[in-house]
Structures are given as structure tokens and as C-alpha cells.
Amino acid sequence: MRLLLCLIAGFVVALTQIGIGNAAPARVVSMNLCTDQLAMLLAAEGQLVSVSYLARDERSSAMARQAQNYPVNHGLAEEIFLLKPDLVIAGQFTSQTTVSMLKRLGMPVAIMSPAYALDDVRDRITEMGRHLGRERKAAELIAAFDAGLVALRDTSAKHSRRRPRAAVYAASGYVSGPESLSGAILDAAGFDNVAREAGVPVGGLLPLEQLVLLNPDLVVLPTPWPGASRSEEVLGHPALLALQDRTAAAPLTDRDWICGTPRVLNAIASLVNVRKKISEAP
């Protein structure tokens, strides 16, 4: 009986797909945290059959609640093959062995790069829309994203002419450069990135003493992970805390900072608030 229902449901889905057009895949599996979120934003009802388990992780995924509605995969070739997808969407940094295995098994695999700038966010939405045959939905999403971005930029520009200097600093002293998504978020919120002064384009290790000497107006730190690690101890170093004391209370980087989806607007908004506080401070 259940099998029969499934078959009927499958038939109905197949019929609607014909309505959408030949290009649209009916069973899509996403296996990367960022493609998961883009796919959930754009896919038609029933089109997305599985997302990666990371999509349900509250700490990394901005859409953990929505991900509860989809079965999860763990990026293993075997489980993905058994889902019988007609399109697999992977990230550029998805395990190469898994991707080549899926290709050998005859699965169509689309590989998407991460976003390193706000323009990339638009491009990835368009790209995902094309993969899913949901171009119109993608265009709507981009329009909403652009409107939100313009509004935030206007608010930010109103606060002050001066652009404060900021750093996005993470475990082991990793700093995000201007050519990274975090850098783009800083820039959009009206901050100059001190990583540029240190000569770090995309990202890299910046020793704490160099950060202290750069003396930024704001240091954006990550939300700490549970458990403990020596890599994160540098984030509680007295020298860094002393630097923090002199500057505004910064927000922490979190799931809104990881993927190039419209959720980066939340990250920008939190920074715009801080910029307002800095400009109001005596």
C-alpha cells in the first residue's frame, strides 16, 4: 500500500516536472552545507530529497530548522547512490574521491564554488536556480537580497563618514582578508579590514602581537565551540581582551557568516549596529 502511494506520488511529481520543463531534475541531493541552504531556499516542493547532516547543525547552519524537514546524508557515495538522485550538488571542497566515485556510477554531479564576495552570493543563487530549473525564484531572491543590502548600506552610511578599522579573528589567530566572505560582510557594513594593512588578501594566520599593533577599532571573534581547545585559547588572551576593552562590544561570527546566502544580511546588520555605537561614542 505504502509502495503504491509512493509510486503515485512519484508519478504526480514527474507530471509536475514535465510542466516545469525538461531541464528540471526531480530528485536532487545536496552534500555541502552551503549548497544545502541555497537548495532549500530555491527547490520546488519535493524536488530536494536530501541535504547534508551539517545543514541540521545549529552552530553552522542558518537554516537548521528547515533542514529538519529533509532526510540527511553524510556525504558517502553509497548512501547518495541509493537515493537515486538525478542531480547531485556538491561543494568545491567536497571529498574528491566521493565525487569521482559518484561520477563513475553515472550520477550527474554539479560542483559549486563557495562565495568569497557579495557578488558571488548573487552568482551562486543564479547558478543554483539554473541547476534546479527555478530561475524565476532565484531572480526574486536576488532582488530581495539586493533591496536588503541597499537598505543596510544606507543606514550604515548615515551613521558616520569615518570607516572604522576592524578584524575578523578566529582560532589559532586566523584572520579573514578582504577577499573572503567575512571580509565582504565587514566592508558592506562600512568597516575597513586591517587584514589588508597586514597584507593578507583572502585569509591566513596573523600572530596576536601583529593584531595588537594594528590596533583595530573592532575585533570580531567567533562563537566558541563546546569542549575546549588550545587553538581557541588565543581568543581569551589578556592582550586581546585588553584590546576588546577599548573598543565597542563586537558581535560574534556565527552561522550567518559561513555561507553565501541572503542570511549574510543578518551578519551585516549586526555590524551596522556596532558601527552606529562606535560613531555615537565620544
Place this chain on the structure above:
Amino acid sequence: MTRYLWLMIGLTAGVALLFVASLLVGPAKISPLVSLSALIWGDSGPLTLVMREIRLPRALLGIMVGASLGLCGAAMQGYLRNPLAEPGLIGVSGSAALGAVIAIQTGLTAAFALALPLAALAGAAVSVVLLFALAGPRGGSLTLILAGIAISALAGAFTALVLSLSPNPFAATEIVFWMMGSLADRSFLHVTLALPFILLGLALLLPLARGLDTLTLGEDAAAALGTHLLRLRLTLISGVAVMVGTATAVAGAVGFVGLVVPHLLRSAVGARPGKLLAASALGGAAMVLAADIAVRLILPGRDLKLGVLTAIVGAPLFLHLVYRTRRDGG
């Protein structure tokens, strides 16, 4: 006596010089005079912050960790009358690292800061007791090294296991730190945590000089000369556990310091294990300071591990000692 005095003066001067050099070396290029005046006179500027909160604790920890490892190497070698007894090689540092990792990952250290040195100390104590029990009072090379290999392997495996089980994604990548050691980004929190224990260790181990000297004549002769052997043994175990445990808790397991330093200084003190203690403490401090300066000169801004350099210097020497042990029929 005068020769020993000159040696100690020379070593102290060397440590002082390396200490100042350590303060002047860093990824941020600052001129020596400017940085020293920022350290001493200071203001609220970022330069003073760098000198006082980042470089000063690092240099102080270099001295503390090095002195501990050098002194413990000399003490264990004097007691076991075996030049191969080195805390890092025979698993004492590895066990201390395991204790520290367990304390950190169970959240004990977050609740109670002293848990870190205490857990590392307990780890070190377990392995020293086990080693001494297995190697026996004369410390035969073969038993000592074999037992040490087993303890090192076991402690290393459990350390990796505990770090891999951590919910923290960074923890698993830190196996290298616990096995190789580093002083990067340490702060005065670590100095204040370690200092009382290091002082306690010095107070326990340095007075053993006379007892270790008498022990060179054999246990019966030592007992006849008034050395209380059981007390010597217990004090030595406690001292080594306290010092190696604390040094490892703050800097990870740095190997070979306790091997190289006593070996280089042994002939200078006339092969007297008692005199070797204080000299090795100074020599160890100089060696770790020098290694910590070198890691910052070779790869500024990257965290090259201390153990990489100490092993490059120490391992060939260890092979040489093994060769000589074999030639002597030991």
C-alpha cells in the same frame, strides 16, 4: 670549585642574554630600544601590551619549562645512573600531556584552573612510578627504554583518542601541540599557574645533590654515608612529576632537552650528578629559550613546534649514546 663557579656564571649570563633576545624577537618587527622602553616604562599603547602581555610571559615560560626539563633529566639520570633516562623519551611528558588533555576535555579546568597542572602532575607521577618499578634501582637501559616506548605509545594513543572524541573541531588538530610542544600565545595566566609548582619542584630536587653524589658509589655505600634511599627516591619522583607535569601542562611535551643538556654539561662538572642538577636547570632554560627564538626566526608568524628543533638536535645525540651503550656492553 672555581671552574664550577665560572660555569654557573657563564650559564646564568647565557640565560639572561637569551631572555632579552627572546623579548626582542617576534613576528612584529619592532626596534630593540623602542620595545625595551615600552616594556620597562610603558604606557597604555599597543606596544606595551605586546611586550608585557605577549612576549614577557613567553620568555618567562621558556625559562621555567627549560629549567624544569633540564633539571628533571639530570635528576633521573643521576638516580638511575643511566644517561638515556629523559622525561620526554621515556613517556613521562607524554603521560603528563594525557593528564592535561583529560582535565581540559572533561571541563575540569574550566571549573577550577589548578586542575590543569594537577592532572598533568598526576599523569607524570603514574608514569615515573611505573618506570622506576619496571627499571629497578639500577635502571638497566633496555628495560628503561622498552618500558618508556610502551608508556609513550599508550599515552600518545589515549591523548589522540581523547582529543578526537572532543566536540570541539579544533581539538583533534592539536595532537601535534601535545606531542611537540609550543610556547606560542601563552599568557601570564599560564605563568602564574605554573610558577608555584616549578618553585616547589626546584625546592624538592635541588637539595638531592648530595644524595645523588653518594649514590655513584653504589647503594650500600650511599646508605652507609647517611643517604636515606627511600626518601631520596620518593622526593625525586615527586619533584620530577611536579616539574615535568607543570611544564607539559603549559607548553606541551618538549622532548630531548633533559637528554642533551646534562650530556653537554656532564664533563664540565666533573661527572658529579649533584653539581649537574643546578647546571642542567640553567642549561635547559638556555636551550628552550634558544629553540623558542629559533622557531620564531625560521618561520615567523607560523607556530613551528619547539619539539621539532629539540629533536633535530637531540635525536642524533641519542643515537650516539645508544651506540656507546652498546660498545660498552651495557
